[in-house]
Amino acid sequence: MGILNVTPDSFSDGGRYASAAAAADRAASLVAEGAAIIDVGGESTRPGAQPVGAAEEIGRVVPVIEAIVARFDVAVSIDTSKPEVMAAAVDAGACIVNDVYALRAPGGRDYAATAGVGVCLMHMRGEPRTMQDDPHYEDVVAEVAAFLAAERAACLDAGIAPEAIVLDPGIGFGKRIEHNFALMRGIAALAALGSPVLVGVSRKSFIGRVLGREVGERLYGGLGLAALTVAGGARIVRTHDVAPTLDAIRMVDAVLQGE
Ligand code: 7PM
DSSP states (O other): OEEEEOOTTOTTTTGGGOSHHHHHHHHHHHHHHTOSEEEEEOSOOSTTOOOOOHHHHHHHHHHHHHHHHHHOOOEEEEEOSOHHHHHHHHHHTOOEEEETTTTOSTTHHHHHHHHTOEEEEEOOSSOTTTTTSSOOOSSHHHHHHHHHHHHHHHHHHTTOOGGGEEEEOOTTSSOOHHHHHHHHHTHHHHHTTSSOBEEEOTTOHHHHHHHTOOGGGOHHHHHHHHHHHHHTTOOEEEBSOHHHHHHHHHHHHHHHHTO
């Protein structure tokens, strides 16, 4: 899953791809590198970020999604928590909803069930503005697994198909570094819940903390984590750097498959 930020304040590539045409060019690169999914996001989920209105978010993402689906045979996911943005994005051609609130907003699950789209359910403790304020867990893997199992069950109850659901531990979302580490060691417990697991580690701050690297210098650290998590059972990796990530996980896959 290649990341395409269309936020003016995005930390890594949003500001530079503010227009729909430029964003579609960036999408072309992600597709050429081998992305199966392009994850389009119009609201920053960075810790401390201010929320964006639905109309503003729709205005950012819809032209980009339309341009991508017109040009490329690739799945588009919409990174949003607002049902009205989900609907506008799906009307524009998105087929997956990637929601850091796991469809908990009123109408979110019902919308996804009716639209028949894929859903990524991510664990987050708190909300982006405050989630990194002193998060605590007794057993982070067990608590995240219990949350994802409950949200998955709620989606099934709402009529979302089991094969439409992906689960995500939400690395960096309301977690200390030791929580992120435990979750990356514990992917198998999440994969055991019965849905494919997605992980997002690309360029995240804990890589910078361990290695002493700025955001543009975290690729190799992220590749190590992509390999680790795929070896642990993750099936989808959300990344800014598709080509190197695909090489890393294809090698892991080749070894584990024995061919
Ligand atoms: C600042 C801090 C800006 C963190 C952006 C981020 C995930 C996601 C994000 C993830 C899923 C980033 C994050 N991370 N969606 N959206 N899983 N499903 O590094 O880990 O891209 S935003």
